[in-house]
Structure formats: structure tokens, C-alpha cells
Amino acid sequence: MITFENVTKVFQTKDREVAAVKDVCLTVKEGEIFGIIGFSGAGKSTLLRLVNLLEKPTSGKIFVNRQEITKLSTKELRKLRQNIGMIFQNFNLFNSRTVFGNVEYPLKIAQVPKEERKRIVWELLRFVGLEDKAGDYPEQLSGGQKQRVGIARALATSPKILICDEPTSALDPETTNDILNLLKKVNRELNVTILLITHEMHVIRKICDRVAVMEEGRIIEEGSVLDIFTSPKTRTTKNFIRSVIHDSLSESLLEELKRNGTNHLYRLTFKGDATKQPILSRISKRYNVDVNILNGNISELQGQLFGNLIVEIIGDGQEVKRVIEELKKVVQVKEVLSDAG
Numbered sequence: 394m395i396t397f398e399n400v401t402k403v404f405q406t407k408d409r410e411v412a413a414v415k416d417v418c419l420t421v422k423e424g425e426i427f428g429i430i431g432f433s434g435a436g437k438s439t440l441l442r443l444v445n446l447l448e449k450p451t452s453g454k455i456f457v458n459r460q461e462i463t464k465l466s467t468k469e470l471r472k473l474r475q476n477i478g479m480i481f482q483n484f485n486l487f488n489s490r491t492v493f494g495n496v497e498y499p500l501k502i503a504q505v506p507k508e509e510r511k512r513i514v515w516e517l518l519r520f521v522g523l524e525d526k527a528g529d530y531p532e533q534l535s536g537g538q539k540q541r542v543g544i545a546r547a548l549a550t551s552p553k554i555l556i557c558d559e560p561t562s563a564l565d566p567e568t569t570n571d572i573l574n575l576l577k578k579v580n581r582e583l584n585v586t587i588l589l590i591t592h593e594m595h596v597i598r599k600i601c602d603r604v605a606v607m608e609e610g611r612i613i614e615e616g617s618v619l620d621i622f623t624s625p626k627t628r629t630t631k632n633f634i635r636s637v638i639h640d641s642l643s644e645s646l647l648e649e650l651k652r653n654g655t656n657h658l659y660r661l662t663f664k665g666d667a668t669k670q671p672i673l674s675r676i677s678k679r680y681n682v683d684v685n686i687l688n689g690n691i692s693e694l695q696g697q698l699f700g701n702l703i704v705e706i707i708g709d710g711q712e713v714k715r716v717i718e719e720l721k722k723v724v725q726v727k728e729v730l731s732d733a734g
């Protein structure tokens with residue numbers, strides 16, 4: 394639905410050039426929620442703004458619904474923008490308009506007749522749960538309510554794509570959860586494809602189907618959320634995951650284990666069915682080893698279970714080797730002391 398082909402964006406400032414997006418290739422499929430995560434300055438906002446041509450690419454091609462957007466006429470571009478809703482971290486509401494007036498605004502621009510506008514606005518206010526706030530002004534609303542207005546306004550022209558610029562960064566955890574649930578509802582019930590940027594991994598974990606990790610203008614890793622969480626490849630991705638899944642051993646415990654000569658320490662990553670099998674008890678019955686669990690958790694991701702365990706396998710070296718071979722048939726196994734947890 395959205396495709397980036399070798400897209401680069403260079404900003405020319407007075408004294409230097411800043412390459413904000415570098416040679417990005419990316420495809421967002423119809424119907425999915427795609428997240429882009431990265432630290433501040435990674436180029437996420439620029440990438441997002443390229444989708445509706447708020448920024449023009451310096452080189453490369455961008456396709457939305459198979460149309461190459463830099464080739465569109467002014468009229469076609471206006472139509473494209475009506476098909477792409479956008480929400481912002483700071484909501485960007487019109488303070489001088491009521492909630493109703495904010496949601497109605499894009500419909501006025503699109504010259505939708507008054508009665509039709511009214512019908513659509515009420516329908517959207519119902520959808521986002523703000524019917525009782527129609528006459529209020531933004532300053533009378535909480536952050537979460539403001540973002541609901543932002544979402545309703547972005548949906549007014551029935552776009553098939555919604556792009557979200559850090560939609561929950563200004564919100565507390567509980568409100569964040571509500572807004573993410575609402576975005577999921579937009580995606581599932583209205584069949585709107587969502588592209589969002591964030592620096593918070595819990596946002597990715599909660600609603601995204603796929604994710605790309607961005608660093609210094611480049612996509613450094615991309616995949617389904619389950620794959621990225623269970624097999625992260627880059628240090629940056631691992632650090633993002635550690636921000637939501639606290640599954641590493643403390644430095645002091647690691648030091649103590651090293652001092653005690655522990656050398657058979659492994660991280661086991663379970664996906665899907667493997668989480669339901671009594672793998673460890675089977676192993677210790679079948680082989681002459683003991684298994685000591687040092688850390689563990691199971692999470693749910695996009696309806697699938699995945700778990701992490703850090704275990705010490707106590708036994709003779711050859712026997713431990715055989716156990717590892719057996720474990721590798723069902724779960725991912727990685728030595729821990731070699732990568733410091």
C-alpha cells in the first residue's frame with residue numbers, strides 16, 4: 394500500500410547538509426499496523442512526512458496505492474492527502490473551534506454538504522467516545538480526549554491510511570493504552586492501514602503487526618513484531634526490547650555466577666507451541682542434568698505467546714552439550730555469559 398524505493402531525504406541548511414533519511418526501502422501492506430521505532434533524530438518524522446509529501450524526497454520513489462506520489466498533479470495530490478489521515482504527538486487541534494468544529498473542518502475543506510457533515514461528525518464522535526464533548530473547546534479536554542478528537546478529525550474524509558506521529562508520547566500510561574486500543578479499533582473495524590512512529594517499544598508491542606528499527610536515517614532491522622522480539626539482531630533493537638522486557642540478569646548476579654565458576658548459562662527463547670510444552674522437566678528426566686531457572690517471563694504478542702528463560706544447566710560437559718542439541722530442536726538457545734545477559 395505504501396512503498397519506499399531507495400528513498401533519501403537531505404536537508405540543506407545554511408552551513409551544512411543533513412541526510413535525515415538514507416536509502417530507505419520499505420513496504421507497508423494493506424490492513425496492517427506498521428511501526429517505525431528509533432531514537433530522537435533517527436529520521437522517523439521525516440520518513441513519515443514523506444508519505445503525504447509534506448517533505449519531498451531528494452531521491453528515490455514513493456508509491457501510495459501504486460501511484461508514484463511525486464508524479465501527481467496538484468489536484469491528484471489533494472485527493473491523495475484526503476486518503477491519508479494524520480495525527481500528531483501534540484494533537485494540533487484548532488483551539489478556537491469546538492470538538493465538533495475540529496472534526497468537521499476537513500469535511501468543510503472537502504466541500505461536503507452541511508447535513509452530510511453533521512451525520513459524519515456525530516458518527517465519528519460516537520466511534521471515539523466523545524459525543525458528550527461535542528461543544529467543548531480543546532482547552533477543556535484531557536490529553537487523551539484531545540487525541541481522540543485528533544483521531545476523529547483524521548478519519549473525517551474516510552482515509553484508507555492513517556499516519557501517526559508519536560501518537561501517545563504526550564500521554565500517561567493508562568491513557569496511552571486507551572488510545573492504542575482505539576487505534577487498533579480503527580485498524581480492525583474501519584480497515585484503515587496504520588503507519589506510526591514512536592520511540593517507545595511498548596507501543597510497538599501492543600498494537601503493531603510489523604516493525605522497522607531506524608537509526609541515523611537508515612532502516613537497520615525489519616520484521617514481524619514476534620520475530621523482532623524473539624530474534625533481534627542489532628544492539629539497538631536489543632536495547633529497545635530490554636526497555637519493555639526485563640529479562641537480563643543483574644551485573645552483580647552475573648559476577649557472582651562467574652566467581653562460582655558457573656559456565657553453563659543459557660537464554661532460551663520460546664515461541665508459540667513451545668511455550669506450552671514441559672521441555673525443561675522432560676530434559677532433566679531424560680538426561681543426567683539439573684536445570685536451575687534464574688530468570689523467566691512469558692508475554693503475549695499479536696495473539697502468540699513467547700517466553701524467555703535464563704537457565705543454568707548443571708552437569709557433565711558432554712551431557713550438557715547433548716541437552717543443548719535437544720533443546721535447539723524446540724527453542725532458540727544462546728549462551729549468556731558470552732553476551733552479558
Ligand SMILES: Nc1ncnc2c1ncn2[C@@H]1O[C@H](COP(=O)(O)OP(=O)(O)OP(=O)(O)O)[C@@H](O)[C@H]1O
Binds near residue numbers: 435
Ligand atoms: N527541516 C529540517 N531542516 C534541517 N534538518 C532537519 C529538518 N528536519 C529534520 N532535520 C534533521 O534530520 C534529522 C532527522 O530528524 P527527524 O525529526 O526526522 O528525526 P526523528 O527520528 O523524528 O526525531 P524526533 O523523535 O526527535 O522528532 C535530524 O538530524 C534533524 O535535525
